[in-house]
Amino acid sequence: MQKDLLLLGSEALKKAAINENAKEYLMANPLLFNVLKKAADRYIGGETLNETITKVLKENEKQFKCSIEFMGENTSTIEEANKATNEFLKIIQEIHLRSLNATVSLDLSHIGLAISKDLAYENLSKICNENPNIEVTISAEGINRTDNIIDIYKKGSKLFDNLSITMQAYLHRSKDDFKELVKETGRIRIVKGAFETPKKLSIPRGEELNNIYLYYIEHLLSNNHKCSIATHDYIIQQEAKKLINLYNPTNEMYEFESLYGIQTQQLINLKNEGYNTKLYFVYGKEWYLYLCNRIAEYPMNIFRALSDMVD
Numbered sequence: 404m405q406k407d408l409l410l411l412g413s414e415a416l417k418k419a420a421i422n423e424n425a426k427e428y429l430m431a432n433p434l435l436f437n438v439l440k441k442a443a444d445r446y447i448g449g450e451t452l453n454e455t456i457t458k459v460l461k462e463n464e465k466q467f468k469c470s471i472e473f474m475g476e477n478t479s480t481i482e483e484a485n486k487a488t489n490e491f492l493k494i495i496q497e498i499h500l501r502s503l504n505a506t507v508s509l510d511l512s513h514i515g516l517a518i519s520k521d522l523a524y525e526n527l528s529k530i531c532n533e534n535p536n537i538e539v540t541i542s543a544e545g546i547n548r549t550d551n552i553i554d555i556y557k558k559g560s561k562l563f564d565n566l567s568i569t570m571q572a573y574l575h576r577s578k579d580d581f582k583e584l585v586k587e588t589g590r591i592r593i594v595k596g597a598f599e600t601p602k603k604l605s606i607p608r609g610e611e612l613n614n615i616y617l618y619y620i621e622h623l624l625s626n627n628h629k630c631s632i633a634t635h636d637y638i639i640q641q642e643a644k645k646l647i648n649l650y651n652p653t654n655e656m657y658e659f660e661s662l663y664g665i666q667t668q669q670l671i672n673l674k675n676e677g678y679n680t681k682l683y684f685v686y687g688k689e690w691y692l693y694l695c696n697r698i699a700e701y702p703m704n705i706f707r708a709l710s711d712m713v714d
């Protein structure tokens with residue numbers, strides 16, 4: 404009964420997240436905006452890069468490496484895609500200027516993929532070129548974009564050593580994609596996968612998915628290929644620790660990566676045990692969708708959000 408109610412709440416949030424009218428109404432209402440923003444603050448760097456840098460500096464002091472993303476996707480005009488690209492360039496400049504222990508993450512559809520593959524590649528090239536010492540990781544998006552994302556990654560990898568990619572373990576096609584991705588030297592971030600995908604194309608949450616996730620991680624660690632273990636799943640983290648202890652990779656070869664504000668204690672424990680850890684920060688004005696998604700994927704978070712709102 405309780406589970407049904409939580410699932411119902413989760414479905415409602417997923418709908419609310421993509422309902423433009425609801426979003427506009429909430430954003431235009433200062434009272435609601437402030438209350439929701441309080442709940443979002445747990446999960447985001449802030450609305451601006453400066454706010455995020457303040458949080459990143461704090462986490463760096465605690466020995467967490469960080470990843471920074473200016474949130475957004477599906478940009479529909481060249482002007483917006485170029486504007487987003489400039490923001491990513493600014494992130495890279497600030498990382499360098501302030502000596503942050505941080506990298507950059509981005510959605511290719513934020514910098515032009517929804518308009519054209521060439522535009523996305525051109526903008527990605529500018530971002531990678533800005534500072535070859537700062538890693539740039541391409542996120543995984545909906546399955547309709549996977550081919551283009553992999554093509555762009557492969558092309559970019561020939562020129563940029565600082566380019567990395569994210570692969571979704573839940574997609575059946577990833578077994579083949581993986582064989583292609585390991586031919587390049589960039590870090591492969593393994594995630595379970597967040598997008599709604601037809602059942603026949605993906606593996607649901609459960610043991611089969613955890614096993615394939617760990618198969619990818621073991622393959623990467625045993626072949627000395629850079630990887631990121633990007634999950635909040637306690638069991639996977641524990642199993643990955645065993646693999647790290649077995650293959651003994653050097654520091655830069657692996658990292659445990661979590662989204663800021665989610666199961667942080669697990670990441671703190673990993674760090675205290677001596678493993679490399681990284682926190683993923685997103686920032687920007689589009690936090691409403693991000694907040695809804697973080698609650699919808701783990702409905703118990705609704706109670707945390709309520710508590711944040713009245714705090």
Ligand SMILES: Cc1cc2nc3c(=O)[nH]c(=O)nc-3n(C[C@H](O)[C@H](O)[C@H](O)COP(=O)(O)OP(=O)(O)OC[C@H]3O[C@@H](n4cnc5c(N)ncnc54)[C@H](O)[C@@H]3O)c2cc1C
Binds near residue numbers: 541542569697698
């Ligand atoms: C660094 C990073 C980058 C990512 N990039 C992408 C990407 O590019 N493309 C993409 O499709 N997905 C991406 N994701 C999201 C990912 O695909 C999963 O949807 C997300 O990580 C939740 O799955 P999980 O591995 O934690 O396992 P799940 O099986 O979903 O959850 C396992 C356990 O983790 C905890 N947990 C999970 N989510 C939450 C939450 N919101 N709040 C509290 N506890 C939670 C719970 O204890 C849960 O039982 C990324 C995730 C991370 C950490």
